[in-house]
Amino acid sequence: MERDRxxxxxxxxxxxxSWVDTQQPxxxxxxxxxxxxxxWAFEDAMPPGPPARYVIxxxxxxxxxxxxxxxxxxxxxxxxxxxxxxxxxxxxxxSIGATVRSAPADAGDGGRGAVLTDxxxxxxxxWQARRRLGAQTVNLPGAWNFSDLHTVxxxxxxxxxxxxxxxxxxxxxxxxxxRQPGYGDHLEATVDPGIRARQSGIAGPSGFEDAIAWVVSxxxxxxPHWHVSFTVADRDQxxxxxxxxxxxILGQDDTEWTRTVLIRDPGGAMFTASQFTPPSN
Numbered sequence: 106m107e108r109d110r111x112x113x114x115x116x117x118x119x120x121x122x123s124w125v126d127t128q129q130p131x132x133x134x135x136x137x138x139x140x141x142x143x144x145w146a147f148e149d150a151m152p153p154g155p156p157a158r159y160v161i162x163x164x165x166x167x168x169x170x171x172x173x174x175x176x177x178x179x180x181x182x183x184x185x186x187x188x189x190x191x192x193x194x195x196x197x198x199x200s201i202g203a204t205v206r207s208a209p210a211d212a213g214d215g216g217r218g219a220v221l222t223d224x225x226x227x228x229x230x231x232w233q234a235r236r237r238l239g240a241q242t243v244n245l246p247g248a249w250n251f252s253d254l255h256t257v258x259x260x261x262x263x264x265x266x267x268x269x270x271x272x273x274x275x276x277x278x279x280x281x282x283x284r285q286p287g288y289g290d291h292l293e294a295t296v297d298p299g300i301r302a303r304q305s306g307i308a309g310p311s312g313f314e315d316a317i318a319w320v321v322s323x324x325x326x327x328x329p330h331w332h333v334s335f336t337v338a339d340r341d342q343x344x345x346x347x348x349x350x351x352x353x354i355l356g357q358d359d360t361e362w363t364r365t366v367l368i369r370d371p372g373g374a375m376f377t378a379s380q381f382t383p384p385s386n
Contacts, residue, residue: 113296115241116234117187120270120285121317122252123239124185124232125333126171129372132158135172135180138370141350142343143247143335145169150215150237159212167241169248180372182333183220183230184252186270191217191233198231201268212237223265225256227329246338250379253319253332254283262329263320274320277310279360281320289314307383334377340364343378 117123129135139145145162150171162170174180188194191209198221199205206228207220215237222228232239242248256262259281263274266283275282292300292314300314310316323329337343344354344366355367355375364380 115239115296117239118288118291119187119189120272121187121288122184123187123234124170125182125249125252126173127180127182127374128176129172129174129180130176131372132160132172132174135370135372136160138350138352139172142346145247164242164247169240169242180370180374182374182376183228184331184333185218185230185232187239188231188233191219191231194231195219195221198269202265223262225258225262225329227254227256227331229331244336246336248336250334250336251318253321253334255321255323255327255332256329257323259320259322275310275312282310282316283318283320284312284315285317286315288317332377334379337378337380340366340378340380
């Protein structure tokens, strides 16, 4: 993904992760936590009355994600991948090894989506956008940064997603980068005309303008899943704020490019807060 601009509506080509939402046992409690942590404001996307709620999170007036519930059990974050036709995509994904957990269905006039799991059991969602086009601000403090696939068998997982969405994988040594070829061209032509020049200035990896995800190999005790990261301006301050708001700090890490903290929210959903710290030239 890339730095956001304020002037153009953001659309997502097929095969690009486009949206994140969290299913929570207590929607109000989650709103208090994430509103306090990231400065989100909220807007109900469903009319009053039904027991379920779907609340759009906004940053600077622009959509960045959603909170839904009530959910039975532990909260979780989900990643949605853009498709042109949810019904056709669900059928094709099932034919190559995915399991359809929730058949394609309309979400009001926002779009049409489905819930699936990959062959290892990691849940992902597909989204055919209509009125809800996807996250409109990304990579700014308080907004979605990346979603990472945590998998037992990276090689097999990559092969599935290559066939599913046409993704390419680059082993960078320290991690495996997932690219959607042509996405950088799309960004340059729409919301981010300076993406290549900016990434050249920080010596980003070749092809990073097409970056959409990372693949992480997991150890014993961790189930395959899609993990969500948010950009923050100050990792340490975010960690302190998360604790003050009722979250739990599960670990921290410093790399050449980032300072991160793994957080579990009060409902039990885990996510990463990431401060970008590129090496000096």
